[in-house]
Amino acid sequence: MANRKHVVLQRAAGIAVLVLLSACGSKAPAPEAVVPVIAWQVQSANGAASDGLPGDVHARHEMPLSFRIAGKLVARHVNPGEHVKAGTKLAELDPLDAASALASARAALDSAQSRYAFAAKQLQRDEAQNQQNLISQVQLEQTRDAYASASAAREQARQQLVQARDQLGYTTLLADHDGTVTDLRADVGQVLTAGQAVFGFAWDGEREVQVNLPESRINDVAVGQAAKVSLPALPDYTVAARVREVASAADAQSRTYLVKLALDTPAPAVQLGMTANVGWQSGAMPALRIPATALFHQDEKPAVWVIRAGDSTLELRPVAVSRYLERDVLVGAGLKAGERIVAQGVHVVSAGEKVAPIAPPHPEDAPR
Numbered sequence: 001m002a003n004r005k006h007v008v009l010q011r012a013a014g015i016a017v018l019v020l021l022s023a024c025g026s027k028a029p030a031p032e033a034v035v036p037v038i039a040w041q042v043q044s045a046n047g048a049a050s051d052g053l054p055g056d057v058h059a060r061h062e063m064p065l066s067f068r069i070a071g072k073l074v075a076r077h078v079n080p081g082e083h084v085k086a087g088t089k090l091a092e093l094d095p096l097d098a099a100s101a102l103a104s105a106r107a108a109l110d111s112a113q114s115r116y117a118f119a120a121k122q123l124q125r126d127e128a129q130n131q132q133n134l135i136s137q138v139q140l141e142q143t144r145d146a147y148a149s150a151s152a153a154r155e156q157a158r159q160q161l162v163q164a165r166d167q168l169g170y171t172t173l174l175a176d177h178d179g180t181v182t183d184l185r186a187d188v189g190q191v192l193t194a195g196q197a198v199f200g201f202a203w204d205g206e207r208e209v210q211v212n213l214p215e216s217r218i219n220d221v222a223v224g225q226a227a228k229v230s231l232p233a234l235p236d237y238t239v240a241a242r243v244r245e246v247a248s249a250a251d252a253q254s255r256t257y258l259v260k261l262a263l264d265t266p267a268p269a270v271q272l273g274m275t276a277n278v279g280w281q282s283g284a285m286p287a288l289r290i291p292a293t294a295l296f297h298q299d300e301k302p303a304v305w306v307i308r309a310g311d312s313t314l315e316l317r318p319v320a321v322s323r324y325l326e327r328d329v330l331v332g333a334g335l336k337a338g339e340r341i342v343a344q345g346v347h348v349v350s351a352g353e354k355v356a357p358i359a360p361p362h363p364e365d366a367p368r
Helices: 002-026 096-131 137-169 215-220
Strands: 035-041 053-059 062-066 071-076 089-093 172-174 179-184 197-203 207-214 226-231 234-246 256-263 275-280 288-291 296-298 301-307 314-318 320-324 328-333 340-342 355-358
Touching (some): 035 301, 053 197, 089 197, 096 137, 207 215, 207 234, 207 275, 215 256, 296 314
Parallel strands (some): 035 355
Antiparallel strands (some): 035 340, 053 207, 053 275, 207 256, 226 234, 226 275, 234 256, 288 328, 296 301, 301 314
């Protein structure tokens, strides 16, 4: 009986050992969990467009040319694109009305001269008679008053003659500076009002590039900021430029701000209207742009989750925010272009966690 009990115990022990061995042999190491995350590749704040912003070449001084008086345009002596010198006759109005006004002013001056001469002689006679007490003091004062009125009338007539002569001269439109006629805005036979544009005109000399800056970047540009300008029409040609003027208000239709950049030493081949590309100097604007959803805060300091290139694990890295935009954040330090960061769900991941980067689900959320 004792032997039988011993055999049963040995068999039970053996079964237990087999069960334990079997359990130990079947348990494999659990695989490391990989968390899928929306990834974003860090880019320059200027976007992928390394050529910068598009613009076009203008003259430093551009303005419409017009007559100072109203009239009928009877002659046009230049065409758009022509280069003219200062004093060149550009167009003419019908001079008949102005010539008539000039003749009337001359006649008025002759009459005023005659009245003045009579008043001067009368004053001379009355002063002589007053010394001999032949006329009263009141009569002398009246003569002096008549003389002063005649003198003032003569001066007024002179000024009216000068004005009439100028008005006749205003019937001829002259170039006030060396430059180029850029466009035509009125033609022969048209009745013009005073100040109505006839030509567009660009002065010779300084050249500038004008670009339209989007609202999101207007605070990143300041007067005096350096830039480089290239011209597709002139391969391998670049010229240094500097921001001369930034519009104080956005265009009502495009909602962009006009920025004017003065070219330092443009080549003679740089022509009006040429297309230009403006590249801002490195460091002049915030370097990197990331989505606002990628921003995480560590002890109230901004940071982002960086996906390490080697093992796809997460690293929490502090960053310096330059400016907050509507949907994005401009980062001045802490990241490098080309690095990948977690763009969404930054509060549900942790440092050292292995991730599987995936692209943003919507095209508009992809890196710009």
